[in-house]
Amino acid sequence: MEKFLNPNISKVGVGLRHTHFPYFESGPPPNVDFFEAITENFLNTRGRPFTIIEKIRSDYPLALHGVSLSLAGEEDPPLDYLKKVKSLIAILDPFLISDHLCWTGGSAHNLHNLLPIPFNLETKLLLLGRIKKVQDFYQREVLIENVSAYFTLNSSTEEESDFMNDLCKKSGCGILLDINNIFVNSVNQDFNPYEYLDRVNFSYVKQIHLAGHSDLGDYLFDTHSRAPSDKVWDLYRYALAKKNNIPTLIEWDEDIPPFQRLEEEVKKAKRNGF
Numbered sequence: 001m002e003k004f005l006n007p008n009i010s011k012v013g014v015g016l017r018h019t020h021f022p023y024f025e026s027g028p029p030p031n032v033d034f035f036e037a038i039t040e041n042f043l044n045t046r047g048r049p050f051t052i053i054e055k056i057r058s059d060y061p062l063a064l065h066g067v068s069l070s071l072a073g074e075e076d077p078p079l080d081y082l083k084k085v086k087s088l089i090a091i092l093d094p095f096l097i098s099d100h101l102c103w104t105g106g107s108a109h110n111l112h113n114l115l116p117i118p119f120n121l122e123t124k125l126l127l128l129g130r131i132k133k134v135q136d137f138y139q140r141e142v143l144i145e146n147v148s149a150y151f152t153l154n155s156s157t158e159e160e161s162d163f164m165n166d167l168c169k170k171s172g173c174g175i176l177l178d179i180n181n182i183f184v185n186s187v188n189q190d191f192n193p194y195e196y197l198d199r200v201n202f203s204y205v206k207q208i209h210l211a212g213h214s215d216l217g218d219y220l221f222d223t224h225s226r227a228p229s230d231k232v233w234d235l236y237r238y239a240l241a242k243k244n245n246i247p248t249l250i251e252w253d254e255d256i257p258p259f260q261r262l263e264e265e266v267k268k269a270k271r272n273g274f
């Protein structure tokens with residue numbers, strides 16, 4: 001984290017997306033503190049995308065964010081996948097490594113979706129074993145992100161926030177807290193998002209995601225296609241009152257605007273940080 005010299009300044013980053021590659025080739029954007037790359041986009045390439053990410057890495061701290069670890073899936077994460085990620089970690093030396101609290105199917109049927117899990121003892125034991133294996137293999141801490149879910153599972157016996165706190169306590173992992181996912185779920189599942197945040201042990205929170213959603217009338221859809229809503233910014237401020245200086249990422253994955261538009265959200269996050 002060599003660029004994070006002043007601990008009193010909020011660190012706000014942006015997702016590395018190929019639509020902005022031409023912009024990066026003109027020089028490092030000045031308002032961004034770090035980038036986050038989707039791990040899987042760089043596992044099987046050494047072409048132009050890799051040249052770009054190495055250039056970005058020479059100018060900024062970098063986080064690696066995976067989407068296919070499938071911690072609660074049918075099988076353990078495949079060894080060849082873990083080896084590729086470990087090689088990428090060795091090359092890029094990310095300051096954070098993360099994936100999701102979810103399953104994505106099995107090796108025969110990868111559903112390419114971040115699917116919710118039941119929060120109960122059986123799932124927790126499965127996850128604890130896998131998280132420990134992954135962290136031992138990488139020799140690094142891994143952050144686990146809460147996902148958006150459009151229903152609750154009857155087999156859950158505890159709150160998601162308590163479940164994540166316990167995972168961290170017993171495995172040494174950390175939390176990547178997606179504030180937009182909490183808000184989307186709170187509307188769709190009818191709970192109080194502030195009470196959710198009150199239950200999170202913020203000593204485990206090492207990164208925050210901020211994204212936009214779409215209001216489809218009957219429910220909110222986690223589209224990442226627009227800026228965070230005012231209610232998500234309100235929750236962000238509430239979270240930072242519990243622990244400041246948490247590296248924060250602006251996520252924008254659909255209808256991606258010019259990079260300068262993302263820089264506006266970066267500046268807004270920095271204003272909200274203090």
Ligand SMILES: [Fe+2]
Binds near residue numbers: 209
């Ligand atoms: Fe996220």
